[in-house]
Amino acid sequence: MQIQMKSSSAVLAIEKSPSKLNIQQPQAQMDIQQPKPRIEMNKTLPALTIDQTEAWADMNLKGIFRLISEFATEGNQAWMQYLAKTASEGNELMKIENGFGAIASQAKRNGQLPKHEFGLGFIPSPFSVKLNYQPGDVQIQFQPQKLISNITPQKPMIHYQPGSITYHLEQKNSLQFDFTT
Numbered sequence: 247m248q249i250q251m252k253s254s255s256a257v258l259a260i261e262k263s264p265s266k267l268n269i270q271q272p273q274a275q276m277d278i279q280q281p282k283p284r285i286e287m288n289k290t291l292p293a294l295t296i297d298q299t300e301a302w303a304d305m306n307l308k309g310i311f312r313l314i315s316e317f318a319t320e321g322n323q324a325w326m327q328y329l330a331k332t333a334s335e336g337n338e339l340m341k342i343e344n345g346f347g348a349i350a351s352q353a354k355r356n357g358q359l360p361k362h363e364f365g366l367g368f369i370p371s372p373f374s375v376k377l378n379y380q381p382g383d384v385q386i387q388f389q390p391q392k393l394i395s396n397i398t399p400q401k402p403m404i405h406y407q408p409g410s411i412t413y414h415l416e417q418k419n420s421l422q423f424d425f426t427t
Contacts, residue, residue: 248426256419265409272400281391292382301370 302308308316338348 250424250426252420252422252424254417254420256415257417259414259416260411261414262411263409266405266407268405270403272403274400275398277394277396279394281394283391284387284389286387288385290383293378293380295378297376297378298374300374300376304370304374 303312335348335352338346338352342348
């Protein structure tokens, strides 16, 4: 008698599905504003004044009012000189009896031609043009403005699907006996 044994092992099947992870990060909500700075500028303009009055007067190109004033002054001085000269000559003539030759000396003085000075009258004297300069000025006031920022962060969106592992018996173990005689 013979005994035959046949055995088969159990076969396990493993099925697994992978886990899934999905992460999305939405952008933060941002509101950023930069106001313009405040700038104030105050300026004073420069000023240049040129006074040519004396240069024109040196060239005998005077205004009518100035000419009238100068002529009046010269006439008054000439009149006063004439009065002084006439009074002085009158005093000399009053003392003619003293024998100083008053008539001859007066005739000699009054008989000479007056001396005249000549010069170039059309060239102004140096520095007769007056310049006056007042420099300008600029004042700047600058006020920077603060940055306005409103930031709202967003939470990440996480989707996780866990994986799974399943086991099942694909083949059972077995044991068979055969008897042969």
